[in-house]
Each structure stands twice: as C-alpha cells, then as structure tokens.
Amino acid sequence: MRSKRNLFNTDSIDKIRKKGEKWQRQVYPTEKQRQEVFKTLSGIPIEPIYTPLHLVEMDYLEDLGFPGEEPFVRGVHPTMYRGRTWTHRQLAGFGPPEETNKRYKFLLKQGAMGINGVFDYPTLRGYDSTDPEAYADVGRGGVAIDTVEDMRILFDGIPLDRVSSSLVTCQPIGNISVQSMYFANAQAQAVPFSELRGTSQNDFLMETAVAIAPEVFPPRASFKFSCDAIEYCTKHVPRWNPVSFAGYNYREAGCTAVQEVAFVLANAIACSEELIKRGLEVDRFAPRLSFFLSGHSDFFEEIAKYRAARRTWYKVMKERFGAKDPRSLALRFHVQTAGVALTAQQPLNNIARAAYHALSAVLGGAQSVHIDAYDEALCTPTELSSLTALRTQQVLQLETRVTHTIDPLGGSYFVESLTNQLEEKIVALLDDVEATGGIVKAVEKGWVHKEISSAAYEYQKAIESGEMQIVGVNCYKIEDEKLPVELFRVPETLEVQRAKLERIKKERHSKEVQKALDALLRCCEKDGNLMEVVVEGVKAHVTEGEITKVLKGYYGTWNPPLF
Amino acid sequence: MMEMRKIRILLAKPGLDGHDRGIKVVARALRDAGMEVIYSGLHQTPEQIVNTALQEGVDGIGLSILSGAHNAIFSKIIALLHEKGLSDLLVFGGGTIPPKDQERLKSMGVGEIFTPGTDTREIVSYLKEELE
Numbered sequence: 001m002r003s004k005r006n007l008f009n010t011d012s013i014d015k016i017r018k019k020g021e022k023w024q025r026q027v028y029p030t031e032k033q034r035q036e037v038f039k040t041l042s043g044i045p046i047e048p049i050y051t052p053l054h055l056v057e058m059d060y061l062e063d064l065g066f067p068g069e070e071p072f073v074r075g076v077h078p079t080m081y082r083g084r085t086w087t088h089r090q091l092a093g094f095g096p097p098e099e100t101n102k103r104y105k106f107l108l109k110q111g112a113m114g115i116n117g118v119f120d121y122p123t124l125r126g127y128d129s130t131d132p133e134a135y136a137d138v139g140r141g142g143v144a145i146d147t148v149e150d151m152r153i154l155f156d157g158i159p160l161d162r163v164s165s166s167l168v169t170c171q172p173i174g175n176i177s178v179q180s181m182y183f184a185n186a187q188a189q190a191v192p193f194s195e196l197r198g199t200s201q202n203d204f205l206m207e208t209a210v211a212i213a214p215e216v217f218p219p220r221a222s223f224k225f226s227c228d229a230i231e232y233c234t235k236h237v238p239r240w241n242p243v244s245f246a247g248y249n250y251r252e253a254g255c256t257a258v259q260e261v262a263f264v265l266a267n268a269i270a271c272s273e274e275l276i277k278r279g280l281e282v283d284r285f286a287p288r289l290s291f292f293l294s295g296h297s298d299f300f301e302e303i304a305k306y307r308a309a310r311r312t313w314y315k316v317m318k319e320r321f322g323a324k325d326p327r328s329l330a331l332r333f334h335v336q337t338a339g340v341a342l343t344a345q346q347p348l349n350n351i352a353r354a355a356y357h358a359l360s361a362v363l364g365g366a367q368s369v370h371i372d373a374y375d376e377a378l379c380t381p382t383e384l385s386s387l388t389a390l391r392t393q394q395v396l397q398l399e400t401r402v403t404h405t406i407d408p409l410g411g412s413y414f415v416e417s418l419t420n421q422l423e424e425k426i427v428a429l430l431d432d433v434e435a436t437g438g439i440v441k442a443v444e445k446g447w448v449h450k451e452i453s454s455a456a457y458e459y460q461k462a463i464e465s466g467e468m469q470i471v472g473v474n475c476y477k478i479e480d481e482k483l484p485v486e487l488f489r490v491p492e493t494l495e496v497q498r499a500k501l502e503r504i505k506k507e508r509h510s511k512e513v514q515k516a517l518d519a520l521l522r523c524c525e526k527d528g529n530l531m532e533v534v535v536e537g538v539k540a541h542v543t544e545g546e547i548t549k550v551l552k553g554y555y556g557t558w559n560p561p562l563f
Numbered sequence: 564m565m566e567m568r569k570i571r572i573l574l575a576k577p578g579l580d581g582h583d584r585g586i587k588v589v590a591r592a593l594r595d596a597g598m599e600v601i602y603s604g605l606h607q608t609p610e611q612i613v614n615t616a617l618q619e620g621v622d623g624i625g626l627s628i629l630s631g632a633h634n635a636i637f638s639k640i641i642a643l644l645h646e647k648g649l650s651d652l653l654v655f656g657g658g659t660i661p662p663k664d665q666e667r668l669k670s671m672g673v674g675e676i677f678t679p680g681t682d683t684r685e686i687v688s689y690l691k692e693e694l695e
Contacts, residue, residue, distance in 0.1 A: 121579035121630060133608065136632035137579045170581075211581025213605035253584050340584070344659070344679040377679050378659055379631065453587050460588045464682050473680040487661050490631060562587075562604050 004059045008052045016052055024048075041298035042256040044421055050413035058416065063311075067406045068326070071314040073307050073419070074407040075365045076330035081403035086361075087368035088393040089166060089334065093118035093142035094380045094488075096496040097154035100143040104158060106383065110390055115158070115198075116370055118142035118168040119178060120493075125213075126173040128545030129497035139493025141380070142168070146501055146545070148538045151181040152188070160186050164197040166334070166368075170246060171207040172225035173217055173551065175200050177544040179229060180534040183237065188539075199241035199290055199334070202226050205267055205439070206246055209448040210253045212560040219443045221555035225530065227274045232531035234275075234285040241290040243271065244334060251294035252340050254456025257305045258422060262429035263448065264291055265312060266439040269430075272321055273438075282321045286328035295357035295369070296338040302357075303409055304418035306333065306364030311419070312426050335361035336370040342377040345472035347485050350374040355392050362402055363409055369393060379487045446561030504541050512540040517550055524554040570598040570694050573621040575612045576605045577640075580630035585657060585679070589625065592683035598690070609639040613647060622694045623653035623674075633660050633668065641672050653693055657681065 008016075028048055038046040058064075065071055068078030077083060090112050092103045104115055119142040122134035128146050129138045138144050145151060155165075167182060169175035179200045186196055204222040216222070226243060233242035245264035247255075255263065268289055275285050293309070296302055313331035317323040337357035342350045354371045361369050371389040373381035381389070397403060409415045436442040443449075462468040469475050516537035523533045534547060572593055576586050583605055590602045601619050603611075616624050628636060637656065644650055650672070657677040660668070665676045674693065677686055 121581070124581075125579050127579065133606070134579060136577070136635040137630050140630040140632055141580060206581075211583060211605070213579075213581065214603070215606065252582075378661060453591070456584050456588055457591050460592070460683065464684065470680070474682075483662060560604070562602055 004057070004062065007055060007058045007060050013052060013056055020051055020053060040257075040301040040418070041296065042258050042301060042422075042425075044301070044418065044425075050417050052413065054413050054417040055420075058420075064410060064416075068330075070318075070326075070329060072310045072330045074410050076310070076332055076367070080365060080406040081362070082406065085397050085403055086366050087113045087164075088390060088397075089114045089116040089368045089370050090386060090390050090393075091116045091118050091168065091336070091370050092381075092386065093120070093168075095139040095143065095491040095493045097143050097145065097150045098496070099491050101154055101156055101158075103383070103386070104154075107386065107390065108158070108163065110387060111394060112390055114368070115163060115165040116168065117154070117165060119174065120144045123178065123544065124170055124174040126171070126177065126544055126548035126551075128501065128543050129494055130501055131545055135494065138497060139490050144493050144497050145178055145181065146497055146543050147504055147541050148181045148184050148188075149500065149504055149541065150497075151178075151185040155182075155185065160189060160191045161195040164199075166199040166244070168201050170201050170203060170211070170249065172202050172204050172222050172229065173207060173548060174544070175202040175229055176225055176530055176534050176551075177538065177547050179242075180531060180538045181544075183535050184538045193237045194239070196237055197239045199244050200229065201246055201292065202229050202243045203246040203249075203267065205263065205443065205448070206249055208558070208560055209443045210246075210249050210452065212449070212562075214559045215557040216560065217551070217555055218558035219440050221551075223270070223274070223440050225551075227271055227278070228529045228531050230271060230275060230285060230289075231278055231280065231529055232535075234280060234288065238288075241288050244290045244292040246292045248292045248294040248336050250452065251296065251338065254452045254454075254459060256455050257296065257298070257301055258425045258429055259451060259455060260294060261305060261309045261312070261422075262426045262433065263439070264293075265309070265316060265426070266430055266433040266442070268313075269316060269320070270439045276321070282317070282323045283325040283328050286317060286321070286323055287325055291331055291333040293333050293335050293366075294338050295335045295361040295366075297341045297353070297357070299356060299360045300415060300418060301422070302360040303364040304415055304422050306335075306361070306366065307407075307410075307415070307419045308422035308426060309333070310365070312423055312430075332367045334368045334370070335364075335366040337361070337372045339372055339376055342372055342374075343470060343472050344377040345481060346478060347374050347378060347483070349472055350377070351388060351392065354389065355396065358392065358396055359400075359402070362396060365407060375485050375487065378483070378485070380490060382486060382488045385485070449561050501543065504543075508541040513542050513546070516540045516542045517546060520547065520550045521554065524551065567695075570623075570690060571619065571621045572598055572600050572623050572625055572690065573612070573616050573619060574600055574602040574625045574627070575607045575615070576627045577607050577609060577612060577636045578628065578630055578632050579606060580628070580632070581605060582629040583627070585629070586625075586627035589627070589657065589683060589686060593687065593690070596687040596691075598687075609636060609643055612640060613643040613649070616644075616652060617647060617649065621652070623655060623690060626654070626656040628656065628658040628660070631659070633658065634664060637668050637673055638671060653690075655686075655689070657686075
C-alpha cells in the first residue's frame, strides 16, 4: 500500500495554523456569538470556520477520488447529474387499487419518472382487507391489495417493462405476497422477469424494531423472509433491487443521522453474510442492494451523511466481503424528505422545508428522490399537494443548475470535515452493533429499540426546551390558525375490496388454492426459499391473508420489547 | 402527610398503523411527570383496550391514531366503555386528526385531541387538571 499523500504541505499547514490561532484570539469575538455552542442535529460541535487544518490528514485520491470510482465519495456514476438526473419518484397510494391507478397515471403524465407505490397498513402487515383486525385501516396510508387481481388493476395500462416501480413493502411479511403478486402479474402480461425494473423495501427492522407491534414475526423469521426475496431476485429477476434498507423509517422513528446510517449498514452486512452462507458470491447480489435514506433538516450534516455512507459502505464491501464489482462497492440510495420535520401548523411552510431537504439530497448525490407533500402532517396528499411536490423536484432539476457539476460541495473544508466525523461515528456504532452480536441479535435483545426511543425522546425535549426551533411550532406561531389547505378524504375501500374478495373466492379453484398453501407449508418445513412457492401460489388467487396465516402458524409470533 | 395517588394512564395505539414515535414519546413524558403509564404496543383492538382499562383500573385512556382511522376507532371504544359502565373514564387522543373530526370526536365524548407539534407539557397539565 502506498503511503498517504496529504493534500496540503507541512509548511502551508503551519502558517495557516499560526494565522488561524491569531484570528481566533484577536479577531473573532466569541462573546458576540448568538449562542455558546453550535451543533449539528446529531450533536457534532460546529466550529466558527473550517480550514485546511481540518483536513491535514486528507489524501485526495484515497479519501475522495473521482465519481464512479473508489471510494465513491464524490458519486456512484462517472457523469452523475450531467448524464442523467435523479429519478423523480413521488410516493402514491390510497384507497382501492382502482383509485391509486388513476393517481399513478396522473403523476406519470405530469413527468414523474417512476412509480413509488405505498400500501395500506393491512397490506403491509400481511392482512386481507376483510380481516376483523383490519377494518379501520383499509385503504389508509396506501393502497389495499389482497390478491393478484388487485395488482393487475393497480398497474392497468402502465407498461411494466418500461416504467420502474418501487414497492414500498416495508415489512418482509407483506413484501413476500405483494412482490410475488407484482411478478405474477408481470408474467400474466407476458413481460419477462429480465425486463422488470424496480425496488422492494423488504426490511426486517421495519417489522421488528421500527413501527413495532405485538405478535409480529420473530426477528429471525422476518430476516429469513427478507433474505429469501433477495436470493430469489438475484436468481430470477436480475434488474430488480430486492431490498431497500429503510434508514428513512428508522430516522422517522427517532434515530439520529449516525444511527440511521449505522443501522442500515449493519442490516446490509447481516443480509450479505446470510446470502454468502446460502452459497451466493458477493458480487452476484451486492450490486442490487439499495438504500433508502432520510433528507432531514440539518442541511450540511445530511450532505455529509450521504457522502460518509458511501465511503463506509465501500470499505465494508471491499475489506470485509472482498467485493470487486464496482457496483457492489457503490452505495446507491433513494431519499425521501423527512416527514417528521413537517408541521401540521402553517402547512404551506412545508413546501420550503421539503425543498431544502431535497436540495441536500441532490447535493449529496441521491439516485432518486421523493419530496413530501405540504399536507402530509395532516392527511394523505391531495392531487394539488402531490403535484406541487413533483414540481418542486422539477424546479430543482431544471432551474437551479445545481446539476451542472458533480459533488459541488466536495472539497468544502466544512463538508469534508463533517463527512470524516460522521464516518468515524458510524463506524463506532457499527462496532457496537457487532459487539452486541450483529443486528439480528441486537433486535432480539431490544438494544435497537432502546437506542431509537431514547433518541426520539431527546429530539422532543430539544424542541420543548426551545433549543431546537421549529417555525410555527415553538416560534412564529399563529394562534387559532385556520387551515389554508383542503384535506384529502380516503375513498370507500373496504366494501370495494370485500366485494372483489368474495367474487374471487367464489370463482377460484379451491383445490389449487389448497395445493398452493400446502406447498407453502412444506417449503417452510424444509427451510426452502418461500418466494419460489409464493410467486406460483398467488397465481391461483391465494390471498395475502391466507399466506400470512400459514407463515404465522409455522414461525410463530414474537412480542418486541416496549420502551 | 398522605401520599398522592399516582395518575394511571393507559396509552394504546389501535389499528395496524406503525407510526409509534409519538405515543412512545408521550409515554415517557407522562412517566417523567410522575404518572403511571401502561403502554401495550401497537395492534390493540378496541375490545382489548377497554378490557385492559377495566383490569388496570386506569384514570384515563390515551389513543394515538395517525392513519386516519380515528372516527371508526374512537366511536367503537366510546361505545364499549358505555357498555361496561365506564362512560366516566377520560378518553383523549392524538395524531393526524383534522379540525372538523376533532369537533366530532369531542361531541362524542372525547376529552381532548392533541395534534402533531403539541408540547408534551401541555398533555401533562391537561391530565393533571382533569384527573387530580
């Protein structure tokens, strides 16, 4: 290995140090600062000014390099946005699939470049719409899907070989059915698997540590479901990203920027180890592992976070797994602007907030972005608020010219210094997870739950003490505010789904259904890949709830710790 | 001096939605304010919630709903409380609940609705005022 080549020579550094110390002593009036200490949102102290002194150790080629090359800090593609800009991928989903299909088509017509489909709570958790537990949540938070017929309706008139689809199937249990229905529907439309492009979320932490509920699947089972889908896609659907490690949601639940990245990487490490154990070469599956990160309020820290995440992942893949394919070494990610940073008060202010969040994602080199609609702290977005969010992307892309050079903040003393500090903290936390026995053990022990809920509480206390100012919430409030926006009402869904389910259950061949469910149980017993049988099973119009029932019967349930 | 009995609150998150950041933060804030909090996690059916309230002898029930399912769930819980002769129990809630629905819920008997951005101290002082 060659020795480090520092960016600045010792003589210059000495001179800058002397001058800097003098400046701090004689020129910079500390007592005139607005506050005693300045910190990033995750608590890293911020100094008045950053200079080459903060980057004394930096070796340009080793630490930053060039876009599309190791260590990928400056971007994962050689041309970045000078070639193709990020994908505008606006989240959409509500009510029955008939209604969401219209919203998809509306967004595509208005220039959205891909689908970002969100599912209702029962679908995410593996319930049929008609399940007694589901009655109040059908069609809420996303679109309701029960059988492959719903999937056909959802994508009716949308060319599956040309439009890429992100399926926001957060929990692996919902993902098994929903992803299988997507694939089975594609087969029915004669679109070969090799043409399918898209992403599933499929993150086991979403089932067991974030958004937890009693009687969920045990962490090991949920982890297996997730790895089954990754293995299946690696073998059969080569252009599909079978997992999108959902740091965004960890962040929404309370994580700091450091925890967000450390936990997604820990999750990706565990999945990689498992897939290698199953006999796959790292360079076969790693190019399709993808990440989902949050675009939060601390502008520079977020930019540094994306850059630090890329460098950390590169090192993990290279040093720990010996990956060689550049696509395995490059961390690709989608960003959603932080829902938790939106306010219900003065909701139009959220347009400005989300625009800043998205700008940081773009300056951080995101591959695709969703911008939150201004009314999301109040309701499911209306057509107008969705359109405004999409237009915010288009303004950012076409008018600001931030796309004209790659990694424009690379070399900023501040951003590079923050990138280094974040990487250090991420690596330290990764070591803690490792010491706990890896991410699956850390979840089983409740360690992750505790980390997240403590961070969420600290965040709330910072708002309540006034240390963190939120416009419209703890400053610049409007008393007795009249809502300036119209709220969305979810269309009737349960009855629509019930009627369809009743018809399908009457029309389908019960023998085939039973055969499919028996095959699923046998697959559990021999620890086979569940996706292999579910993709076939859903073609017989087996419902999502029926699949979940078999899996719960076999794998049992788990009560996560509550904090 | 007689020791004041602690206020006992059941916090619950009915339905299948997983947005539990708010309720967990509120649980900790109420505990820090000296109350006894029973929080049993997500996916509670209205029947389970009312049964727990009965068994635990709580002074109030707080429900967190961010999915938009508030109208259906609150009305079911209020009806069940009536059935069990617990109509005096304080029911309050929080979440993404539009102003019009807040009015409707209050006329149904819900004590107060706290929307996103609420200071947890506001919830603490409301409960102390209502229950002490």
